[in-house]
Amino acid sequence: MTNFKEVIERKGTRSVKWDFADKLFKNEDILPMWVADMDFQVPDAVTTALQNRVSHGIFGYTLPDEDVKNTITSWVKNHYDYEIEKDWIFYSPGVVPSLHMLVQALSEIGDNVLIQTPVYPPFYSVIKNHGRHIIKNELTFDGERYDIDFEDFEQKIKDNNVTLFILCSPHNPVGRVWTEDELKKMADICLKYDVTILSDEIHADLVLGNNKHFSIASLSEDIDDATVTCYSPTKTFNLAGLQASYVVAKDKDKRKRLERQFHGQGINMLNTLGLTALEAAYKDGEQWLIDLREILAENVAYVRDRLHKETDTIKVIEPEGTYLLWLDCRKLGLEHEELKTFMQNEAKVGMNDGASFGEEGKGFMRMNIAAPKETIEAGVERLIQAVNKREA
Ligand SMILES: Cc1ncc(COP(=O)(O)O)c(C=O)c1O
Known part of the structure; x- marks a missing residue:
């Protein structure tokens, strides 16, 4: 059974999200929460089917x-x-x-x-x-x-x-x-x-x-x-x-x-x-998908509750679907380029730049929450620390 709690090392797999993050965010200590794939293993049935097919040669x-x-x-x-x-x-x-x-x-x-x-x-x-x-x-x-x-x-x-x-x-x-x-x-x-x-x-x-x-x-x-x-x-x-x-x-x-x-x-x-x-x-994959949706809902609730409790400046737009959280960061009072720099250099969380989705996305960032709780906690902690330090 897929263990949605397990943190699995993805570096070294040529993963876009993990292996190319340092270059994109120009920071070796970045925590990747960007491109839309998940840090979870697929349903066992998929792995088994692939293994069987691969062994055919x-x-x-x-x-x-x-x-x-x-x-x-x-x-x-x-x-x-x-x-x-x-x-x-x-x-x-x-x-x-x-x-x-x-x-x-x-x-x-x-x-x-x-x-x-x-x-x-x-x-x-x-x-x-x-x-x-x-x-x-x-x-x-x-x-x-x-x-x-x-x-x-x-x-x-x-x-x-x-x-x-x-x-x-x-x-x-x-x-x-x-x-x-x-x-x-x-x-x-x-x-x-x-x-x-x-x-x-x-x-x-x-x-x-x-x-x-x-x-x-x-x-x-x-x-x-x-x-x-x-x-x-x-x-x-x-x-x-x-x-x-x-x-x-x-x-x-x-x-x-x-x-x-x-x-x-x-x-x-x-x-x-x-x-x-x-x-x-x-x-x-049906049961896996049911389990996944629960994990995603828990992650959304965790990020929203902590960010809203511990900062006044980042607002989570409540998602009805997807594992991508749209964060309204406008209250930080930063110009968009400053916001990007702040996220990559101060918070060290690698998120998608809101402006890449269009002008209307200026002041926003997109956070991928399809990851084990430990990773999500680390990302939220980094964000809160950086925001609070800035506002101190
Ligand atoms: C709306 C939307 N369409 C398409 C894609 C990517 O599709 P594919 O990987 O099949 O090209 C994404 C990935 O994030 C997406 O969000």
Whole structure:
């Protein structure tokens, strides 16, 4: 059984989070709480399946067969209440590569593409890199919670003739799990103006407490036709290095476009070990995921309670999903560059820079809490010490 309490040395594994942190944060004593992977081992069933596959010793070309397709359709049905057919599925090494391909497949050069900011940084590059333009529907923030400005959402689409909307659901970095009602409202506006919805649902399984994730495509036949969804087991089960994900598209015309884009770029397979891990995780990872969610909820509560009790200046935005905590550090009174320097040199906690998610993220930092309690405690302690020293 996975021991979520055990601290496992990741340095020396070429881990982006641990082995490349010193360079990024220019500090050898940094505690990495940044890039979105977890410091937990995967479900035992996944390790065993990988070991069995590795011991075969031959790693030629592999393709998902009917069994794998059935495993995927069952997961999507059971977890997102979304009935999909096997030939709606496309395979890809990752959601980011998919977003790049999908922007090209579903819009034209020069088109305007809507995103809700602050948002996961590649949302900007997948638009800009392919000659499309970014249109922002900024999320509103009342100091506690982020919401959607629907009026602005519709106006931006109308005024800019937007053709594609990239939805982050659940939302990284603000931690919102969009409600059925919010999703329906966004979808209705998209349908009204004939906007294609590209829904990145990589965090779909990582919902906290009583929050429920809805796949936007599942809400009606019409919305399903207007939507292409990206899913992946890699965030859920900590498999990012194995690179395996999939895209679901119901509408025939969209599937034709995807076919041309994916196959045209030689992408139609899954990495052998990624495929093995995906199948094992989806078949036998359920209990592990239930346990993980509890640990994440405990970590959120721990960080929030301690920071709010022991500092007046860092506010945790309560997440409904994801293992990424959005910290409002504006009360520290630092310019954004000063805040970054303070976090890396004084607190020595390696977090994602809020401004990398967009202008709206200035004064914020993103903390990854998918780690054993001991690591979380050490990170929070460092933060509190640094803040209190500064304010003394
Ligand atoms: C919203 C979102 N999409 C995509 C990714 C990365 O996907 P992949 O590793 O499959 O490219 C992340 C990782 O943090 C993410 O938060």
